[in-house]
Amino acid sequence: MRFPEGSFERTAREVAAAPLALFECGVCWQVYDPTEGDVINQIPAGTAFADLPEHWCCPGCEAAKERFLLLDDGHD
Numbered sequence: 001m002r003f004p005e006g007s008f009e010r011t012a013r014e015v016a017a018a019p020l021a022l023f024e025c026g027v028c029w030q031v032y033d034p035t036e037g038d039v040i041n042q043i044p045a046g047t048a049f050a051d052l053p054e055h056w057c058c059p060g061c062e063a064a065k066e067r068f069l070l071l072d073d074g075h076d
Contacts, residue, residue, distance in 0.1 A: 019048040022071040030060035032068065 023032045032038065032052075037045040040059035043052060049068070057064055 018070075019050065021049065023049045023068040024071045025058045025060060025063050026067045026069050027063040028058065028061040030058055031071065032058075 020034050022034075024030070025032075032049055034048050035045060037043040037047050038056075038059055041056055043056065049065075052065060054065075058067070
């Protein structure tokens with residue numbers, strides 16, 4: 001499967017405009033929902049994707065943050 005060019009890019013403006021946006025892993029399709037956080041990596045509920053630590057990775061497959069796609073505008 002090929003991904004559209006630029007599909008793994010997102011602008012800071014998009015992320016800042018939707019702090020509760022959902023992000024989906026481009027490798028295993030795990031969804032990061034900031035209203036739930038990430039129990040496996042000890043990220044508390046309410047943590048926006050943009051506020052995740054640099055070392056954070058997908059709890060499903062350990063892909064880097066850069067592999068996540070902006071899914072929608074979340075719960076805003």
